[in-house]
Amino acid sequence: MRAITGVSPRLGAVLAGLALLSACGSQQQPAPPPPAVDVVTVTPGAVASVIELPGRVQAVRTAEVRSRVDGIVERRMYEEGTDVGADRPLFRIDPRQNQAAYNSSAAALSRAEAGAANARAVVGRYAPLVKQQAISNQEYDAAVASARQAEADVASARAALDRAKLDLNYTLVTSPIAGRAGRAQVTEGALVSAASATLMTTVEQLDPVYVNFSQSSSELLQVRRRMATGEIKAANLDRVRVTLILEDGTVYAPAGHLDFLDMSVDESTGTVSLRAEFPNKQRLLLPGQFVRARVEAGINSNGILVPQRAVQVSGQGASVMVVGANNIAVARPVKVGDLQGGSWVVNEGLKAGDRVIVNGLQKVRPGQPVTIAKPATPGAKPASAR
Structure with missing residues (x-):
């Protein structure tokens, strides 16, 4: 290299250092090792093989207790939110009007029975007279017809009495099923009506409970095909095991089983309805509660x-x-x-x-x-x- 004239020794050292750095930068950096x-x-x-689906809890039985007679509610005979047995009295409707109707029907039945007895006696007296030709056959036939009409009146009065007895019994409103009685929808002094079937309360059976959920028809078809080919082996198709995941992420300890599979596909959603039954002795599952159901369809060996x-x-x-x-x-x-x-x-x-x-x-x-x-x-x- 030709010497640079007119440059100080210090400046020359700086230029030489820059040239050296430029030469080093031109060399390729080594590639990093593979991670x-x-x-x-x-x-x-x-x-x-587990299928997880969202579902809702439903009571096995739900009975809407409604009024079957007209009247004023006298008293509530149960504690709201408690378990009640079948035929347990829940409400008392003022029975005086129905009692009066029952007494009137009983009197009408007695009157009809008296008339029927008199008609039968007339027929009994006319029977020998018609043989002796003391009376005409027309008179005897008229007496027989009157007796039959009197018997019909007795039957009608007895039916009216039975109806009046039913109405009188309906003034004591009882629970049709055993379960947990809900909040009262009427209070003492409220007017209830048989024509509008006034809702008085609801009783739900909570042990066991149902869980309803839906499965895509295409996915259900795929599971069925895998079962048919033997890819998935189910131990007992009549009692498919189902477990629940509660809203807080915990697993509901008692396991249930699949007890219903709808045989039709919902046209609007393309899903098939399924239902599982679970024991609920501790009342942890409540109707309307959101859960996730894990259906154990079988074992996939591969x-x-x-x-x-x-x-x-x-x-x-x-x-x-x-x-x-x-x-x-x-x-x-x-x-x-x-x-x-x-x-x-x-x-x-x-x-x-x-x-x-x-x-x-x-x-x-x-x-x-x-x-x-x-x-x-x-x-x-x-x-x-x-």
Whole structure:
């Protein structure tokens, strides 16, 4: 290099240093090492096939207690919100008007019975006279007709008395079923009517209870096909086990069973109605309560479980990162089922032997190599084997 004239020795040293830095910057930086990840090897096993659906609790029996006679409510004979037995008195309606009607019907029956007795006596007297031709056949036939009419009057009066007795009994309003009586809808002094069937209270049977939910007809058809092919094996189709998840996320301890499956599809929603029955001795389940039902459809002998942290869920669906050939990371879309413990059930997208990344995902990019920090380990143990 030709010397630069007219430059001070200090300035020359600075220029030489800048030239050296420029030469160093032109050299290529070494590539970072592949990120280290932990993987699990997919190992199919026995996995419970569970369908989780939202549902509502419903009382097994609900009786609306209504007035069957007209009158004024005299008193309420039960404590609101308590259990009552069948035929337990709930309300008392003023019975005086119905008692008077009953007495009138009883008197009418006595009068009809007296008239029938007299008509029968006339027929008895006329019978020998007609044989002696002391009276005409026409008179005898008229007496027989009068006796029959009197008997009919007796039957009519007896029916009226029975109706009056029913109305009198209806003044004591009783519970048609055993269950928990709700809030009274009428108070003492209220006028109730038989014509409008005034609602007085409601009694609900809460042990056991029903849980109603719906299942997509397409998903139900898929489950049926998997059962038909033997992919899912159910122990007892007549008593399919169902568990409940309450609103606070806890599991309702007593398990129930599926007891009703509608044989038609709702045209507006494309769903099929199902119902499960649960014991409810502690009254934890209340009508109208929102729950989630987990229907145990059977056991899938070749099910796949993947740790929850390995599955990435977005608006486009679920996916996992697998280690492919030459330890290259590959994004794999999957179709997941229910969440069992800390693992997702993978229905589609993975096969035996696939290596799924569970740790270090934040450093991995599709198409880039990775380093397996730990040897491949079997997948999580199925929930059915825990």
